[in-house]
Amino acid sequence: MLKFWYKEFSQYPPDHPDYWRIRFIGHSLLITTIYFAILTVINLVYFSGSMYALLDAFGLVLSLGIYYRFCQTGHVKITAWATTLMLTSLIMLFVISTKGYVHSLLWATLIPPFCFFLIGRTWGTYISSLCFSICVFMVYLQTKDPQQVTFGIGALLNVIEVCIAQILLFRFYEKTRFSAYQKLAIRNLEIQKMAEIDKLTGLYNREKLDEVLNTLLTTSAANTDTINPLIDTEDASSSMAIGQLFNGNIIDKKISTKPDLSSPSLHPISIVIIDIDHFKRINDNHGHLVGDKVLCELAQLLQSKMRNDDLLTRWGGEEFVIILPNTSLADATELTERLRFYIAKQNIQNMALTISLGVTQYCPEDNAHSLLERADKALYQAKSQGRNCVAVA
Numbered sequence: 001m002l003k004f005w006y007k008e009f010s011q012y013p014p015d016h017p018d019y020w021r022i023r024f025i026g027h028s029l030l031i032t033t034i035y036f037a038i039l040t041v042i043n044l045v046y047f048s049g050s051m052y053a054l055l056d057a058f059g060l061v062l063s064l065g066i067y068y069r070f071c072q073t074g075h076v077k078i079t080a081w082a083t084t085l086m087l088t089s090l091i092m093l094f095v096i097s098t099k100g101y102v103h104s105l106l107w108a109t110l111i112p113p114f115c116f117f118l119i120g121r122t123w124g125t126y127i128s129s130l131c132f133s134i135c136v137f138m139v140y141l142q143t144k145d146p147q148q149v150t151f152g153i154g155a156l157l158n159v160i161e162v163c164i165a166q167i168l169l170f171r172f173y174e175k176t177r178f179s180a181y182q183k184l185a186i187r188n189l190e191i192q193k194m195a196e197i198d199k200l201t202g203l204y205n206r207e208k209l210d211e212v213l214n215t216l217l218t219t220s221a222a223n224t225d226t227i228n229p230l231i232d233t234e235d236a237s238s239s240m241a242i243g244q245l246f247n248g249n250i251i252d253k254k255i256s257t258k259p260d261l262s263s264p265s266l267h268p269i270s271i272v273i274i275d276i277d278h279f280k281r282i283n284d285n286h287g288h289l290v291g292d293k294v295l296c297e298l299a300q301l302l303q304s305k306m307r308n309d310d311l312l313t314r315w316g317g318e319e320f321v322i323i324l325p326n327t328s329l330a331d332a333t334e335l336t337e338r339l340r341f342y343i344a345k346q347n348i349q350n351m352a353l354t355i356s357l358g359v360t361q362y363c364p365e366d367n368a369h370s371l372l373e374r375a376d377k378a379l380y381q382a383k384s385q386g387r388n389c390v391a392v393a
């Protein structure tokens, strides 16, 4: 609708800071054109007020002229100022010429929204203050020389017109505010995702691992009397789900509210550190780009073997860490052995590749650091045992 009026400026895409200002200029000048055209006719035909009709006709020509020029040049700042000055001066001329009677003062309430949106806070404040001071002065003059107030059709039209303009203005404001808020929310989500995802493999990174581990273990420390941080598939009494910690999605499994730290085997959590064997050789022999591809492919293969609640992360370099909730050390060792065997059978970038793995289980006195340190020691042991094997600590 009204495509002939709204010009698309390719230099101002939707994410440009001036995008909404341009739309506002287009809307405002369209509305003022329509208003001035109607007012010219009403003043001329109905009220026989040639002076006001002339003022409105002048406004009509100015609105069209400013918009025509804007479409040609695309100068946002100049157009914003021209529109502001035209509107404020015509409104104030009307207010002064009616001496503030016939509800003409209502028109002045349109000045701040226009000024602030078009020319910014500072000038918006100055111009609005000036115009309102004139309005106050008009009312002061009325007190000095009071006249009988009559509520004619002119006053009625002024009220109706200003009310319609105010509603349109505030609809527009709300639309821009909502749109800006939505964009911001989407950006925030993107940034948050970027901050916790490893760019190369697409897995969660070390920051996310630390966050999840710390949250799990801090929750356990703070709630030793009430909450066990470990997962209990049977006990669904707490509303906090492990899945929320991992990926923001609520997964059915709940964190137990029973004080069970004394018997971690009932609610075990295990950690695995994986390290590619002789990865340096791959880089040296085939180049870093092939090394990167190996990391990505391995990440995908490992991910394909994860269960719903397992969290696979890239710890850094050619090391990966898995958090295995609700998994005892024995189960974790078995699962890890299966992983090792599975990877050794794969052909990754036309190479046979092996991994070494260190496994450990969470103890009540652990913190994130001590837990990872123990798993790392196990990994070191696996390396010294000749690689391509699993060691437990």
Ligand SMILES: Nc1nc2c(ncn2[C@@H]2O[C@H](COP(=O)(O)OP(=O)(O)OP(=O)(O)O)[C@@H](O)[C@H]2O)c(=O)[nH]1
Binding pocket: 200, 275, 276, 277, 278, 279, 280, 281, 283, 287, 288, 289, 290, 291, 292, 295, 316, 317, 318, 383, 387
């Ligand atoms: N291509 C690639 N290489 C990486 C990346 N991060 C770390 N590396 C390389 O990974 C190699 C790790 O080498 P080392 O720590 O000596 O370990 P390794 O050769 O796997 O030997 P072991 O662990 O003892 O079996 C180094 O050559 C790093 O440059 C990465 O993102 N991309």
